[in-house]
Structures are given as structure tokens and as C-alpha cells.
Amino acid sequence: MPRLIGAKKKNIAVFISGNGSNLQNLIKHSLKKNSGFIVNLVISNKIKAKGLKYAKKYKINKKVINYRNIKMAEKNILKELKENKINLVCLAGFMKILSGNFIKKFKGKIINIHPSLLPKYKGLKTHQKAINNNEKYSGCSVHYVNSKLDSGKIILQKKVKILKDDTDVMLAKRVLKQEHLLYPKALKKVLTNL
Numbered sequence: 001m002p003r004l005i006g007a008k009k010k011n012i013a014v015f016i017s018g019n020g021s022n023l024q025n026l027i028k029h030s031l032k033k034n035s036g037f038i039v040n041l042v043i044s045n046k047i048k049a050k051g052l053k054y055a056k057k058y059k060i061n062k063k064v065i066n067y068r069n070i071k072m073a074e075k076n077i078l079k080e081l082k083e084n085k086i087n088l089v090c091l092a093g094f095m096k097i098l099s100g101n102f103i104k105k106f107k108g109k110i111i112n113i114h115p116s117l118l119p120k121y122k123g124l125k126t127h128q129k130a131i132n133n134n135e136k137y138s139g140c141s142v143h144y145v146n147s148k149l150d151s152g153k154i155i156l157q158k159k160v161k162i163l164k165d166d167t168d169v170m171l172a173k174r175v176l177k178q179e180h181l182l183y184p185k186a187l188k189k190v191l192t193n194l
Helices: 022-032 052-057 072-085 098-104 128-133 167-193
Strands: 008-017 039-045 061-066 088-093 110-112 137-144 154-161
Touching: 008 110, 022 039, 022 052, 022 088, 022 167, 039 072, 052 061, 052 098, 061 072, 072 098, 088 167, 110 167, 128 167, 137 167, 154 167
Parallel strands: 008 039, 008 088, 039 061, 088 110
Antiparallel strands: 110 137, 137 154
């Protein structure tokens, strides 16, 4: 499949640590004529991340970065971003916190999808926290990444109703469906400002 790299479409990198369902979703959206972006690089901190299979399937450059030395890891990532002419970084289940220094170098050009209605429930176990606190709604947020965990400016959010007998797994499945709708919309919004 020919891949377009050039002025018309912005080059994005997707950082993953796990299954890569948001990565797969973004790749599918990138193949649409009017998407405005192409997934040009996939970075993972885990060699066994299942999502890496999508990079292979769609012939996208991929790099597994060893995170034992954070400074070295980020230096390698920055090199990859430069070599692949990346305009925007999309975090999609990337389970590493980027350093303030890294974020400064890519300021305003890193976005993340988070499975809660931020500013509520930052970090992990968001669905369980929402259920434990008897929330009526959970959801997902796409936001800019800054130096504080899950605290950057919100780009878009989507509410998901919490049902009476919900478990965190049931809720997570419904939220993930909304993530797949929300991330491409948010990306389109961000790309118009790049």
C-alpha cells in the first residue's frame, strides 16, 4: 500500500505500550482521503506490545525503545521523530511518563487520550474509581500533554453513562468504543491549528 508523506498530510507518531486498538483506529482513519494525517511512526516501550502488529501489517516504521535509562530513551525517541519528520505525537496507552524536557521540545505537539472525564480520575484505574464514587458518568478525554500527569488543556471529551450493574471491565469496553470515535475528531481539530 503506498504511503503518502508530504505537505498535504501531517506525519504523526503514535506511542503505545499495549494492544494498540487506538493505534489501529487512527491508522484506519489516516487511510481516508480527507484525514489530514498519516501514521508515519509507531513507538513502543514494550517489545511484546500487541499493537506493534498493526505497524507491521500497514508497513509503518516502528521502534521499540528501551526505557531503562529515561534520558537515553528520550534522546532516541527525539532522533526517530526528527528522522520521520513527525509533526504531532499521539499517546495511545503509552504507559511511560514523558519528562518535562521532552515535552518542552515538542511543546503543543503531544496529545493523549485518557479514559475519564478529566480533570477527574487522572492516572490509572479510572473506571473503578468512577464506579466506587457512584458517578453517573464516566467517559474519555483527549488533551494536550504538559508536565503534570493528565492535566493539559482538554481538546475534546465524550460522556459515557455508568449503568447500575457496571463493572470496570464493562465500563472500559463502552468507553473504548467512544475513544475510537473521539481521538480522530480531536486529531482533526488539532491538525487545523498546526
